[in-house]
């Protein structure tokens with residue numbers, strides 16, 4: 001790891017230092033590491049003495065950002081948090097001289113792992129076992145962890161979705177019992193976790209837990225809308241882009257067109273995001289008003305990065321995967337680039353490369369566009385054989 005020299009530098013200066021949190025978890029899962037957090041026994045002033053380029057990111061909370069060898073590292077003094085205010089951020093930070101106390105204050109076992117300069121993992125709460133079994137479990141008493149920071153309940157469902165993990169029973173129960181604490185959390189912080197959940201690979205499963213635990217009832221705009229939102233976990237495929245996620249949510253919640261801008265602003269989205277989402281919703285409105293063909297659904301899916309089946313589902317015209325696959329081959333084409341075959345297909349079917357091939361391909365395209373020939377490999381193959 002290119003970050004190792006940073007740990008070694010702190011160690012050489014006589015301090016303890018460990019990689020902690022998400023980077024250790026993601027390293028062990030083989031995931032991309034985007035932020036490297038380091039916990040150390042050194043106080044912020046001592047960290048600053050060791051490195052030339054530093055930024056006082058959160059000096060009161062013990063965090064200094066260090067720029068070293070082209071990388072950026074958040075170095076935080078071992079700490080516990082005591083006296084939480086409004087179930088939000090720690091009110092008071094107490095620096096401690098050992099790693100154990102620091103790890104104890106963390107949210108989930110898989111986020112409470114540390115790694116030292118020898119690459120050894122410090123695992124006080126069986127985080128490795130939970131990583132292996134793909135489980136999100138609160139460190140220690142889940143109620144306490146959620147009272148310290150209620151956002152952690154959203155983080156639980158976000159990690160489920162992002163990492164494709166299950167939620168451990170006691171942790172889930174504590175969310176069910178304490179979901180109302182989420183009301184205290186700012187929409188900006190909720191938004192960040194909601195979006196990560198919504199575009200993660202396991203978002204439908206996580207969304208189901210978001211609804212089942214009643215967390216959704218404590219989120220503005222979602223309260224009392226469980227019935228409408230319950231379509232989301234039934235989608236065949238989940239959004240991979242923020243714009244698609246918001247469009248799906250707005251369509252499911254039946255937000256009137258005039259209110260989309262306000263809804264997007266209330267959720268602290270940018271104007272560009274709001275505009276993009278409005279365009280997607282307009283497309284859905286258009287389709288809903290004109291009995292769309294399979295082709296329209298397919299193209300709308302392409303435009304919104306959703307699955308054709310989901311586009312149909314969201315429009316209230318459910319179609320099964322089997323039915324769609326049966327009809328897929330026969331989709332009429334409206335655009336020449338949608339032809340199901342190309343020159344290589346003609347060559348494979350006995351047409352010599354050359355001008356004749358080009359002419360034949362053009363005439364196939366014209367016939368398909370005119371609806372005289374089915375856009376399927378079988379029909380086109382038969383047509384080629386008839387021409388030869």
Ligand SMILES: Nc1ccn([C@@H]2O[C@H](COP(=O)(O)OP(=O)(O)OP(=O)(O)O)[C@@H](O)[C@H]2O)c(=O)n1
Pocket residue numbers: 020021022023035037105106107108111112149151152155
């Ligand atoms: N409400 C929170 C937020 C963070 N943490 C701890 O601080 C670490 C870093 O937090 P953060 O950067 O927000 O999340 P990551 O776990 O690193 O995940 P990612 O960066 O992938 O979002 C977490 O791993 C966890 O140990 C916590 O205990 N409670």
